[in-house]
Amino acid sequence: MSDVEVSKYKNPIWQNKDNRHIVCEILQANGEYALCHVVAGPESEGGVNLDYDNIISEFGIEDLDVRTSEHKKIKEQRLITEKEEAEAKQMRMKQEVLFNMKLEAFENDLIQSSEDKDLKKLIRKSKTPIEVQAYATILIQRELEKNAK
Amino acid sequence: MQNNGYVYVASVNKAYYNAAKISAQSLLDFYPEAKISLFTHAEWVEDSDYDIFDQIITDNIPNHIRAKLWALSQTPYDLTLYIDCDTMIQHEDISNVFDLIGNNDILFTRNRPYNAKITKLSDTEEMIYHCGLFLYRNNENTRTLMDNWYTGYLEQTAPDWNSDPYPSQVRKWDTFTMWKLLNKTEHGVRVGDFPQPDARWNFVIGYRPSELQGTEPVIFHYTIPVDELNKNEIYNIK
Numbered sequence: 001m002s003d004v005e006v007s008k009y010k011n012p013i014w015q016n017k018d019n020r021h022i023v024c025e026i027l028q029a030n031g032e033y034a035l036c037h038v039v040a041g042p043e044s045e046g047g048v049n050l051d052y053d054n055i056i057s058e059f060g061i062e063d064l065d066v067r068t069s070e071h072k073k074i075k076e077q078r079l080i081t082e083k084e085e086a087e088a089k090q091m092r093m094k095q096e097v098l099f100n101m102k103l104e105a106f107e108n109d110l111i112q113s114s115e116d117k118d119l120k121k122l123i124r125k126s127k128t129p130i131e132v133q134a135y136a137t138i139l140i141q142r143e144l145e146k147n148a149k
Numbered sequence: 150m151q152n153n154g155y156v157y158v159a160s161v162n163k164a165y166y167n168a169a170k171i172s173a174q175s176l177l178d179f180y181p182e183a184k185i186s187l188f189t190h191a192e193w194v195e196d197s198d199y200d201i202f203d204q205i206i207t208d209n210i211p212n213h214i215r216a217k218l219w220a221l222s223q224t225p226y227d228l229t230l231y232i233d234c235d236t237m238i239q240h241e242d243i244s245n246v247f248d249l250i251g252n253n254d255i256l257f258t259r260n261r262p263y264n265a266k267i268t269k270l271s272d273t274e275e276m277i278y279h280c281g282l283f284l285y286r287n288n289e290n291t292r293t294l295m296d297n298w299y300t301g302y303l304e305q306t307a308p309d310w311n312s313d314p315y316p317s318q319v320r321k322w323d324t325f326t327m328w329k330l331l332n333k334t335e336h337g338v339r340v341g342d343f344p345q346p347d348a349r350w351n352f353v354i355g356y357r358p359s360e361l362q363g364t365e366p367v368i369f370h371y372t373i374p375v376d377e378l379n380k381n382e383i384y385n386i387k
Contacts, residue, residue, distance in 0.1 A: 088263070088355065088357075091355070091357070091358070092354060092355045095354050095355070095371075096354065096371075099237070099354070099369065099371050102237065103171070106171065106174070106175075117178055117181075120178050121178055121179060121241075124175055124178060124179075124237065124238070124239050125239050125240065125365065
């Protein structure tokens with residue numbers, strides 16, 4: 001058995017300092033920590049919350065300030081990372097769509113067998129699906145007209 | 150007069166062979182005089198493939214996911230641009246690629262860590278080169294390097310291989326084998342980078358468009374989807 005005293009409170013940060021509102025993990029009867037909101041209300045109203053007093057006593061206001069600031073930084077960094085990941089995913093999807101359109105265009109028999117290198121190159125160089133579509137349509141039309149003669 | 154050309158290697162799954170043909174056709178659209186060789190299994194070759202490829206080499210091709218490593222030292226060219234099958238050529242500059250070699254024996258493009266499964270090996274070591282496309286000179290040093298790449302990869306994927314002190318996930322990457330050869334052996338090969346922006350020579354799906362620095366990509370590098378691989382023929386040695 002460990003003799004080390006286990007703290008009832010973990011990872012406290014300010015949710016709203018003016019409202020003396022703290023978010024932290026509190027040890028439950030089952031031995032596990034649960035995320036809790038501890039609210040004492042504005043100091044001017046004189047409200048009392050035993051958990052709030054215990055947390056301030058154990059950690060101190062300055063420590064909560066530092067923890068809150070660090071938590072904010074981590075949260076902001078996470079948001080930036082998530083945004084970058086979402087943008088990267090979207091960009092990759094766009095690239096896949098464009099590339100698949102080019103592949104599909106070249107699966108078309110008329111395009112594949114066409115000797116119009118210039119239009120084929122334009123399809124391959126296309127930067128947007130609309131360009132692929134447009135050049136593919138022109139090439140098919142030209143090939144159909146050529147075959148009809 | 151130098152004999153320069155492009156090499157594709159397709160083994161194990163027929164999806165790679167199909168992709169190699171699509172890529173080589175795109176190469177011919179931009180450079181009709183290109184000399185292109187394909188290393189693949191004889192059973193897959195169709196007569197019409199000779200309209201695309203100058204040479205199709207089928208003798209003794211290993212049925213191995215990294216058959217490319219076996220084939221590289223056997224290039225028929227003085228200067229070779231090895232191109233992964235899952236690519237599409239998109240620019241006329243492909244015809245000038247051999248001019249880039251300079252005094253080097255091999256040129257690579259760089260990996261982008263944000264778009265790679267693994268590049269960092271330790272605090273000071275990183276696999277910086279992308280091994281899906283490179284330009285190399287056919288000389289004794291590079292041929293030895295390529296052969297060592299293949300044997301090194303076979304050793305690396307053997308059951309008793311120990312990755313220590315590097316992460317175990319490097320095992321399946323031939324990029325790691327090449328990194329090790331370039332950094333831990335006396336290979337005598339002059340290694341260089343493609344000119345900036347190198348991404349235009351190997352624009353891998355997922356790269357940021359800004360990597361191109363306003364230029365047009367010459368080679369687009371995608372990944373064959375797993376369902377495409379699953380529905381294609383797996384080569385069986387007869």
